Amino acid sequence: MKITDVRAVYPRYQHVVPSWRTHFWQIVVRVETDTGTVGLGYGGGGVAGVEIVNRHYRELLVGREVNTPKDIAAIWDHLYDQSLPYGRKGLAIMAISGVDLALYDLLGKAQDKPVYEILGGAQKSRVVAYATGPNSEMYRDRGFLHHKFPHRFSGDPADYETAATAAANARQLYGPDARIMVDCYMSWDADVTTRMADILSEHNLYWYEDVLTPDDLAGQADLRPVATPTLIAGGEHEFTQHGFADIARANALGLWQPDITWCGGITAGLRIIDLARAAGIPVSPHRGAEVWGLHLIAASDWADFAEMHSDHINAQRDQLWLDEPEVVDGYIAPPDRPGFGATLNEAML
Ligand SMILES: [Mg+2]
Numbered sequence: 393m394k395i396t397d398v399r400a401v402y403p404r405y406q407h408v409v410p411s412w413r414t415h416f417w418q419i420v421v422r423v424e425t426d427t428g429t430v431g432l433g434y435g436g437g438g439v440a441g442v443e444i445v446n447r448h449y450r451e452l453l454v455g456r457e458v459n460t461p462k463d464i465a466a467i468w469d470h471l472y473d474q475s476l477p478y479g480r481k482g483l484a485i486m487a488i489s490g491v492d493l494a495l496y497d498l499l500g501k502a503q504d505k506p507v508y509e510i511l512g513g514a515q516k517s518r519v520v521a522y523a524t525g526p527n528s529e530m531y532r533d534r535g536f537l538h539h540k541f542p543h544r545f546s547g548d549p550a551d552y553e554t555a556a557t558a559a560a561n562a563r564q565l566y567g568p569d570a571r572i573m574v575d576c577y578m579s580w581d582a583d584v585t586t587r588m589a590d591i592l593s594e595h596n597l598y599w600y601e602d603v604l605t606p607d608d609l610a611g612q613a614d615l616r617p618v619a620t621p622t623l624i625a626g627g628e629h630e631f632t633q634h635g636f637a638d639i640a641r642a643n644a645l646g647l648w649q650p651d652i653t654w655c656g657g658i659t660a661g662l663r664i665i666d667l668a669r670a671a672g673i674p675v676s677p678h679r680g681a682e683v684w685g686l687h688l689i690a691a692s693d694w695a696d697f698a699e700m701h702s703d704h705i706n707a708q709r710d711q712l713w714l715d716e717p718e719v720v721d722g723y724i725a726p727p728d729r730p731g732f733g734a735t736l737n738e739a740m741l
Contacts, residue, residue, distance in 0.1 A: 393425040393502060398453045400445035400490060402438055403740040405710050415710070418653065420736065421445055421490035423453070423498055431498025432736050434684055434713075435490020436654045437483040444487040448475065453491065459502075461510065461659075464495045468659040472632070481631040485656050492657025493684055493732070500731035507732055511658070511691035518723040519689050521681050522571065525702025528562045534705060537722035538697075539566055540573035540601070545580050552591055559595040568596075571697075573625070575601040582611055589619045599625035599647055606630055609642035616646055623647045628678035632656045633663035640671045649699075651678035652685040661688050661695075669694045681724050683716060683732040690726050698724050712740050 400421045417438030423431040435441055449471055456467055468488065475484040500507045508514045522538035523531035531539055541558045545551045555574065562572045572595065580588060580603045588600070600619055604611050606629040616624050623646035630636060632655060639645055648668050652661045661677070665688075668675045674696070677685035681700035689695045700719060703709050713734040717724050727733025 393427040393429060393458060393498075395423055395453050395456050395458060396426050397424040398422070398445065398450040398491070398494075400435070400442040400487070401741050402442050403710070403712050405712075405740070407708060407710050416653075417441070417486075418712075419445070419487070419490055420712070420741065421487075421494040423491070423494040425458070425498065425502075427502065429498055429502045431494040431496070431501065431731065433490040433492065433494030433497055433657070434653045434682075435488070435493065435657075436486030436651075437490075440483050441487040441490065444475070444484055445491060449487065449491055458495055458498060461496075461499070464492060464499070465659050467495065468492055468656065472656075481635060485631040485660075486654045489653050489655065489657040489660070492659050493653065496658050496687075497731035504730050506726060506728050506730065507658070507687035508691040508726055511662075511688065514690045514726075515693050516690055516696075518725040519680075519686065519696065519698045521698045521700055521719045521722060521724045522573070523700055523702070523705060523719075524575065525705065527702065528558070528565050531702075531705065532565050535719055535721055536700075537566065538571040538573075540575055540699070543574050543576045543579075545576060545584050552587065555588060556591050556595075559592050559597060563595045571598040573597060573599045573601060576603055578602050578605055580604070582615060585615050586618050589615075589622065592622070597622045599623040601625045601649070602628070609639060609644035612644040613642050616643070619646075623674075625649055625676075628654070630655065632660045633667060636664045636667050640667055640673070646673065648673055648675045649678045650675070652688055653679070653682075657684075658688055661685070665692055665694050681717075681719070683713070683726060683734045686717065686724065686726045687732060700724070710740065712737055 421433040523536040524540045543555045585603045625647040627649040676697040681698035715735045
């Protein structure tokens with residue numbers, strides 16, 4: 393089938409606080425074809441991402457044939473090459489992600505198959521999920537078996553105690569076999585991480601996430617032996633197979649967390665997973681419980697462990713995508729409907 397039109401839209405979010413992280417600036421990308429089949433994708437970059445898709449990528453896409461994942465990969469390479477002078481990381485790749493996911497959705501709908509079938513079939517019928525957020529007890533009550541709590545280090549020595557208390561509380565709520573993680577969102581540094589590793593070791597955490605800026609690969613590599621057996625995790629702020637190849641070369645991280653709606657979509661996700669498999673590094677995509685990452689995890693022999701953010705667990709949120717899968721008994725499965733299987737709430741466009 394041939395692409396006849398491409399349009400990106402920034403949705404009309406209602407539950408807005410003054411932070412880009414409210415909706416991660418997520419955009420919707422719609423691809424139309426000469427067969428009438430329409431693909432919908434979810435990318436990043438906000439209104440800037442919308443402009444990149446509508447004013448640049450659209451002219452590169454209209455008229456192209458899309459019938460196989462190989463065609464999508466060739467389109468990905470073309471968009472990457474053409475946007476390279478201003479792209480490579482950040483907004484341009486967040487925008488490519490939306491296009492790439494729309495093309496996978498398109499292929500699934502055209503072949504009447506869920507995306508995990510397009511990717512070769514489900515390797516697992518359901519994926520182990522974990523809940524990210526501050527309400528440790530609530531997530532356990534909702535059926536989650538694993539949990540990641542946030543922690544910010546402000547410079548106050550009392551913050552060590554806060555982390556230890558949260559870790560002890562989570563361990564007590566979820567039990568000795570649960571995976572408990574902490575995301576400090578780049579608020580620790582090397583000294584704080586070293587001291588935290590000592591203080592938190594008794595709680596046997598699975599990983600410390602984003603301890604340093606993602607630009608400091610050598611610093612993170614140095615912290616891996618300090619933290620062990622807890623892993624130094626990260627990657628939600630990295631882009632494409634090229635960025636993750638740098639992480640691999642630097643030995644910077646013990647677990648990779650690409651965001652499939654930011655890092656370059658399924659095409660980049662597959663390439664990143666290939667690099668991770670070769671390096672023996674586990675992959676747990678950022679926000680992997682949302683359908684975009686979930687189909688990839690389900691079809692993968694390597695990626696696992698789906699993250700659900702607290703904004704997806706709380707009732708007070710914008711419902712941009714309807715019919716999203718829910719966690720049952722600690723597991724989540726991708727929809728078996730054609731494409732990604734989530735329904736766009738058109739009223740928000
Ligand atoms: Mg994070």
